[in-house]
Amino acid sequence: MVRRRPEPRQLPVRAAQIIAAARELLESEGREALTMRRLGLVLGIRAPSIYKHLPGKHAVEVALMEAGFAEIGEALHRVVQSGRQTGAVAALMAAYRAECLARPNLYRLATTGQLPRGELTPGLEEWAGEPWLLVAGDSFLGQAMWSFAHGMVILELDHRYPDGSDLDRTWRAGAEAFALATRRAAQGAAALTAAAHGRENG
Amino acid sequence: MVRRRPEPRQLPVRAAQIIAAARELLESEGREALTMRRLGLVLGIRAPSIYKHLPGKHAVEVALMEAGFAEIGEALHRVVQSGRQTGAVAALMAAYRAECLARPNLYRLATTGQLPRGELTPGLEEWAGEPWLLVAGDSFLGQAMWSFAHGMVILELDHRYPDGSDLDRTWRAGAEAFALATRRAAQGAAALTAAAHGRENG
DNA sequence: TTGACCCGGCTAACACTGTTAGCCATACTG
DNA sequence: CAGTATGGCTAACAGTGTTAGCCGGGTCAA
Numbered sequence: 431m432v433r434r435r436p437e438p439r440q441l442p443v444r445a446a447q448i449i450a451a452a453r454e455l456l457e458s459e460g461r462e463a464l465t466m467r468r469l470g471l472v473l474g475i476r477a478p479s480i481y482k483h484l485p486g487k488h489a490v491e492v493a494l495m496e497a498g499f500a501e502i503g504e505a506l507h508r509v510v511q512s513g514r515q516t517g518a519v520a521a522l523m524a525a526y527r528a529e530c531l532a533r534p535n536l537y538r539l540a541t542t543g544q545l546p547r548g549e550l551t552p553g554l555e556e557w558a559g560e561p562w563l564l565v566a567g568d569s570f571l572g573q574a575m576w577s578f579a580h581g582m583v584i585l586e587l588d589h590r591y592p593d594g595s596d597l598d599r600t601w602r603a604g605a606e607a608f609a610l611a612t613r614r615a616a617q618g619a620a621a622l623t624a625a626a627h628g629r630e631n632g
Numbered sequence: 633m634v635r636r637r638p639e640p641r642q643l644p645v646r647a648a649q650i651i652a653a654a655r656e657l658l659e660s661e662g663r664e665a666l667t668m669r670r671l672g673l674v675l676g677i678r679a680p681s682i683y684k685h686l687p688g689k690h691a692v693e694v695a696l697m698e699a700g701f702a703e704i705g706e707a708l709h710r711v712v713q714s715g716r717q718t719g720a721v722a723a724l725m726a727a728y729r730a731e732c733l734a735r736p737n738l739y740r741l742a743t744t745g746q747l748p749r750g751e752l753t754p755g756l757e758e759w760a761g762e763p764w765l766l767v768a769g770d771s772f773l774g775q776a777m778w779s780f781a782h783g784m785v786i787l788e789l790d791h792r793y794p795d796g797s798d799l800d801r802t803w804r805a806g807a808e809a810f811a812l813a814t815r816r817a818a819q820g821a822a823a824l825t826a827a828a829h830g831r832e833n834g
Numbered sequence: 835t836t837g838a839c840c841c842g843g844c845t846a847a848c849a850c851t852g853t854t855a856g857c858c859a860t861a862c863t864g
Numbered sequence: 865c866a867g868t869a870t871g872g873c874t875a876a877c878a879g880t881g882t883t884a885g886c887c888g889g890g891t892c893a894a
Binding site for chain 4: 836859
C-alpha cells in the first residue's frame with residue numbers, strides 16, 4: 431500500500447525564486463552562510479525586501495526542509511517500487527546514504543533540531559519514512575532501521591567517526607543485522623499464521 | 633582490554649566555575665539561552681569579563697562536550713565492567729539511552745555539528761565509544777550499534793518520531809537485531825577458529 | 835614604604851544577526 | 865484618471881560574540 435506523495439503547497443513565483451536561491455546558498459556555503467542579508471545579496475535585493483514574500487527566515491528553512499523530505503522520500507520510494515526482495519534492506523540503506531550525502535547541508539537543516547510539525551505539509555514526513563516500514567514489514571523494525579540510517583549519515587556528515595573508518599563496512603554490518611532481523615520477523619509471522627491455520631483446520 | 637579514562641585537563645578554579653554555571657544554564661534553559669551575557673548574569677559579572685578566564689564561547693562549549701563524553705563513557709564502561717554476557721547489547725543500549733535522555737541539551741551540544749577534534753582531550757572520544765566495540769566484539773558492528781543508538785536518542789530528543797510511537801519497542805527491535813548479529817559474528821569467528829585448528833591438527 | 839605588575843572586574847564599541855516601521859516608485863484596475 | 869496593491873528601499877532596534885582599553889586592588893621585590 432504505497433500512498434501518493436502529498437504535494438507541498440506551491441509558493442508564488444518570487445517566493446519560489448527566493449527559496450531556490452536559499453538552497454543554492456545553503457548547499458554551496460553551509461548553514462552559517464544562510465543569512466537574510468546574504469540571501470538578499472544573491473537575489474540583488476536588500477534583506478527586508480524578502481519579508482514582502484516570506485514571513486521570515488523560519489519560513490525559508492521550512493520550505494527547504496520540505497524540499498529535502500520530498501527528494502529523499504522520492505528516492506526511497508523509487509527503491510521499494512523496484513520491487514526486489516533480496517537485498518531490499520541494503521538497497522534502501524544505500525539509496526538513503528547516497529541521497530543524504532549528496533545534499534549534506536540540506537540534510538542537516540532538515541533533520542537537526544526540533545521539527546516544526548505544524549508548518550509542514552501534512553503527511554509528507556510519514557510518506558518519506560514509509561519505505562522503511564514497507565521493507566521491514568514491521569513498524570518497529572522500520573523505525574529502528576531508519577534510526578540507524580540517520581545516525582550513520584549524520585555522524586558521517588559531521589566527521590564523528592575515527593579517521594580511517596571503513597564506513598562501507600559499518601553500513602554493511604548494520605544492513606546485515608537488520609536484514610537478518612527482518613527475515614526472522616517474517617518467518618515468525620509465517621509460523622504464527624501457519625499455527626493459526628492449523629488450529630482452524632484441526 | 634579496558635583502557636583507563638583519559639583525564640580531561642583541569643581548569644583554573646574560576647574557569648571551572650564558569651563552566652559549571654554554563655552547564656546549569658544550558659540544561660535548565662536550553663542551547664539558545666547559553667549566551668555570554670546570560671552566562672555573565674548568572675555569575676554576577678559582565679560578558680567581557682568571562683574572556684579573562686576562557687578564550688571564548690567555543691571554549692565553554694568544548695569543555696561542556698568533554699564533560700558529556702566523560703559522563704556517558706563512564707556509564708557505558710560501568711555496564712561492560714559488570715561483565716554480564718546475556719543481554720549485554722540491550723543493557724548497553726538501555727544505559728546509553730538513560731544517560732543521554734537525562735542530559736538532553738548537553739547531549740545535543742556534544743553530538744551535533746562538527747567535532748572540534750583538536751581541542752578535545754586526546755583519546756577521550758575513543759574511550760567513550762570503546763564499550764560498543766567490547767560488546768559487539770567487532771569494530772564495524774560496534775560502530776553500527778553506536779550509530780543506531782545515537783540515531784534513536786537524537787531523534788527522540790528532537791521529537792522526530794510520530795506521535796504515539798512506542799519507542800521502547802523500537803529500541804528492543806534494534807537491540808535484538810544487533811544482538812542476533814553479534815551472536816552470528818561470534819559463531820562465525822568460532823567456526824573459523826575451529827577450521828583453522830582442524831587444518832593445524834589434520 | 836614604595837613602585838611595578840598582574841589579576842579580574844568594568845564600559846564602550848564593532849560587526850554581525852533577524853526583524854519592523856515607514857517611505858516611495860511603479861503597475862495594474864475600476 | 866484615481867486608487868490601490870506590489871515590491872523595492874533606508875533607518876532602526878534588540879540581540880549575538882568579541883575586542884580595546886580603563887581601573888581598583890592585591891602581591892611582591894627593591
